[in-house]
Amino acid sequence: MKRMLAVLALTTALVCPGLAMARPVTLTTTLKNYGGNGAYVAIYLTDAKGAYARTLWVAGRKAKYYEHLSDWYRATGGRGAIDGITGASVGSGRTLEVSVELADALFDAGYTVHVDTAVEDMRDAPNEIAVPLTKAASGQTVPGRRYVAGFGYRL
Amino acid sequence: MIRTAHRWPGIAALALVATLSLSGAALSVFPAAERLVAPQAAPGMSVAELAAGLQAAHPGIEQIRRAPSGRITAYWTDDGVAGSAVIDPVTATAVAAAAPDPLERWLTNLHRALFLGDAGRIGAAGGAAIMLLLTLSGSLLVARRVGGWRRWFRPLRGPLPGRIHTEMARLAVPGLLLSSVTALWLAASTFGLLPDQGAPPRPIPPASGLTGAPVAEIPALVSIPVASLRRLDFPAAGDRTDVFTLKTSQGTGYVDQGTGATLGWSEDGWWAQASETVYMLHTGRGVPVLALLLGVTALAVPAMGATGLAVWLAARRGKPRVTGNAAAAPAETVILVGSEGGSTWGFAATLHRALTRAGQLVHVAPMSSFDPARTTAARRYLILAATYGDGAAPASADRFLDRLAGMAAAPAAPLAVLGFGDSGFPDFCGYARRVEAAARAKGWQPLLPFATVDRQSPQAFARWGSALGAALGIALELDHRPAPPATVPLTLVARREFGQDVQAPATILRFAIPGTSFAACLSGSGFARFQAGDLLGIVPAGSAVPRFYSLASGSDDGFLEIAVRRQAGGLCSGQLTTLPCGGKVDAFLRRNPQFHAGNAATPLVLVGAGTGIAPLAGFVRANTRRRAIHLIFGMRHPDSDFLYGDALTGWLADGRLATLTTASSRGASPRHVQDALAADPTAILDAVRHGGRIMVCGGRAMAAGVAEAIARLLERQGLSLAQLRTEGRYVEDVY
Incomplete structure (x- = not known):
């Protein structure tokens, strides 16, 4: 029993480093008027080595289209745990604003926020945004290459 | 049972299935149009050739897509500027913009989701399910009507809307089955109810980290013809760990950008390939002829909806x-x-x-x-x-x-x-x-x-x-009170008196055609369509029993006209002959198809007396095609009860009436119509020999006399009146 508790404590600590020090972060993604159907958007983190770490949000509910968010799809095998962090696809010219809990330890630790986008019958835009996750960058907005007019996060 | 299962879903979902069909029919044009304008790759051209050509033209090439129509679209970012175009694969030059057609996108969103997102997709899928139900129940009904599946194309009889409905159904059933079943499959696939997603990407072995393999020589790209290409993604510029991603009709593969080696390959499963085929069958992408066929078939749906509604309304009325x-x-x-x-x-x-x-x-x-x-x-x-x-x-x-x-x-x-x-x-x-x-x-x-x-x-x-x-062994009392027909008030707009001097007062009455509902126009019921020879039922004030008068006009004439003889003590005829202009009577229409003049070009002999001339005059009035019509008319005195006398003179002059023979029972040389017939049988015999028809309208005694006279005439020629009757060439409308 004691051993079990220790294992539990260990795994919990590994999975949620500094759970007590998590803070809400607002992710804002504004799309251009690209003149197409609603865009699928995946926002996710990679660690300092470039390895996939965690999915923050997926806009668009039809799993059959996820392959078009190709970097994220390949990183997660298309079977990423996304329960509770999915919403509707984002229309042309609309803004997606979501709030996620991020541990303090993730900031300024070499993590990168990525945004993949895709629109039906238009070109896919994997890794359209890649910005380092730092406290200093809070409130700043960066433009994307294809569909994203501006992306930023706010602590 | 089947009829009920066909009718109610059909009526309830008419607007929905009509919307889906019309938008589907409009969309069916696009695959053919795309096929016509898209430049095609040379046969045998490999993906490597295509990719190398495009890379030479656009060093920042990112993706190549090939549509089932053969249209190739390329996406690139050259010197930081994103570009895209439809490409001629042979020359690697842009031929058109790559943006999807806005009209096609609009139609697609209407067709699959009614512009309502997921709720609309469910609604559209429901429409497809109803379409399938209607197709199946309709097929059973057609089979029953024609007497079995093997007699599917047997000629039909019966009223026009029902015939049109069934004719269209017989041709449209295969296409509608295909469209509705594939639509349901696609909806199930979209909502993730089918295990048809492409194989999940297997973990790719790490890339070599090298770059610069010449695209033209990568074995995987050389071995695959452009015809089976779906998509080729180039590695992201400056990312040494990225790979080529190649999607073909068989599956997905990854190629190292430095060594050109194939890093992994996953075949599409059976379900994914089946879904691809279903998608092709539903949209006609890559098979434009099928698309057009399905489009034409879909056009039949709103037409069948309208005729089905007409059939239902007619049945409900009757x-x-x-x-x-x-x-x-x-x-x-x-x-x-x-x-x-x-x-x-x-x-x-x-x-x-x-x-x-x-x-x-x-x-x-x-x-x-x-x-x-x-x-x-x-x-x-x-x-x-x-x-x-x-x-x-x-x-x-x-x-x-x-x-x-x-x-x-x-x-x-x-x-x-x-x-x-x-x-x-x-x-x-x-x-x-x-x-x-x-x-x-x-x-x-x-x-x-x-x-x-x-x-x-x-x-x-x-x-x-x-x-x-x-x-x-039971006490059965049948107390039947006929349902009173639904009447419409008619307004008298003109009247003309005859026969006052010969104690046979008769009046020609002309009524305005009442307004008809849209449903009546659709089903041809009510006063929307009628022709001379049909019957006008008039319900006189103070009685529930209608009296019937033959119409002397058709709907094309723009009025309803009857001739009424005043009967001594007659309730209805009394009210009608004294009705002032602007006065109203309650009336309804009853079709009388056996006493229509028909469209044949063969001669027509019309025999009538008194007010019996009304439908006959109507036939002559409608004879704009100048068929040979001979009229034999009996009256009392030409100066008093020559109904339609003036009009007949005009019709003789303009050729609508070939000959007019009159018989007056009073005056200088009194005779009846049968005497006139016997005196000059030319018209009758001529008409009989040339396949013509004899139509008699008037009182019972007169009709009997005419039949006897004609029977005698024919007998002398070795012909029989009974034979003419069974052929429908001798018809009577008597009262």
Whole structure:
């Protein structure tokens, strides 16, 4: 029993480093008027080595289209745990604003926020945004290459 | 049962399936258009050749896509500027913008989701399910109507809307089946209900980290022809760990950008390939001929909706509601109805009510759906049959006799046949008699002797009811009050008097056509369409019983015209002949197809006397095609009751009327029409020899005299009047 508790404590600590020090972060993604159907958007983190770490949000509910968010799809095998962090696809010219809990330890630790986008019958835009996750960058907005007019996060 | 399952979903979902079909039909044009304009790759061209050519033109190439039509689209970012275009694969040059067509996108969103997102997708899928249900139930109904699947394309009879509906259905069924089934598959796929997603990407072995393999020499790209390419993604610029991603009709592969080695390959599963095929069959992408065929088929859906609605409205109008109709299988008494205009259904409803009240399970059905295999519990059959034209089957008894003749044996349960008709017509209850004779010949046991009801007589019906009750051992009282026809007030706009001086006052009355509802226009009911020879039923004030007058005009004339002789003490004729202009009467229309002039070019001999000239004048007035029409008209005195005298002179002059012969019973040389016929039989004999037709309208005595005179004329030529009658070339409208 004691051993079990220790294992539990260990795994919990590994999975949620500094759970007590998590803070809400607002992710804002504004799309251009690209003149197409609603865009699928995946926002996710990679660690300092470039390895996939965690999915923050997926806009668009039809799993059959996820392959078009190709970097994220390949990183997660298309079977990423996304329960509770999915919403509707984002229309042309609309803004997606979501709030996620991020541990303090993730900031300024070499993590990168990525945004993949895709629109039906238009070109896919994997890794359209890649910005380092730092406290200093809070409130700043960066433009994307294809569909994203501006992306930023706010602590 | 099947009819119900066909009708109600059809009516309820008419707007939805029409929207889906029309948008689908519009979308069906795009695959063909795309195929026509898209430059095609040379046969045998490899993906490597295509990719190398494009990379030379656009060093920042990111993705190449190939649509099933062969259209190739390339996406690139050269010097930081994103570009895209539809590409001619042979020259690697741009030929058109890559942006999707906005109209096609709009139509697609309407077609698959009604612009309502996921709720709309579910709605559209529901529409496809209803379309499938309608197609299946409709196919069963067609098979039943034509007498089996093997006779699918047998010629049809019956009223026009129903015929058009069935004709279109017979051609459209395969396409609609394909479209609706594939639509349901696609909807299931979209909502993740099918295991048809492409294989999940297997973890790719780490890339070599090298770059710069010449695209033209990568083995995987060299070995795959452009025809099977779906998509090729180039590695992201500056990312050494990225790879080429190649999607073909078979699966997905990854290629190292430094060594050109294939790092992994996953085949699409059976489900994914099936979904691809279904997508192709539904959209016609890559098979433009199929797309166009399905599009044309889809166009039939709104047309079938309109005609189906018309059929339903006509049936609803003509058929009184039988409340609590028992199902076919458990019914002990089966009433089969052969009705043309609908009044026989009224009698059937009364009989059904009385028998049901006596505790029986009673099933009422049209004679056309006679099928003893479905009425296994039947202990007796009752047939109520009217007659259409000269002894022909009425509309709701279509093919009954064929079906009976085709049976190995008559049903074991006994049968009673009751005929409905008008004894003023030749061959009174002719069809019912033929049914009775056919049943006896087949050995069908009689329940009651054959009986008839003349002119909807409630007394005759009640008598038959007591006989039936006696045979069943129950007290059966049939109290039938015919449902009053739905009347419309007509306004008199013009009138003209005749015959005052010869004690035969008659009036030509002209009424305005009342406004008709959209439903009436659609089904051709009410006053929307009529022609000379049809009957105007007028319900006089103070009576519920309508009187019928032959129309002297068609809807094309823009008015309703009748001729009325004032009867001594006549209620209706009294009201009509004294009706002032602007006054109103309650009236309804009854079609009288056996007394229409028809479209033939053969000669027409019209014989009439007194107000009987009305429909004949209408035929002449409508004769704009200058068919040879000969009119023989009898009156009392040309100065007093020559109805339509002025108009006839004009029609003689303009050729609508070939010859006019008159007979006056008073004056210098009195004679009747039959005398005129005998004196100069040229027109009659000429018409008979050239396949023409004789139409007689007037009083009963006059009609009898004319028939006798003509029979004598024909006999001398070795011809018979009876023969002409059975060919429908001698018809009478008598009163």
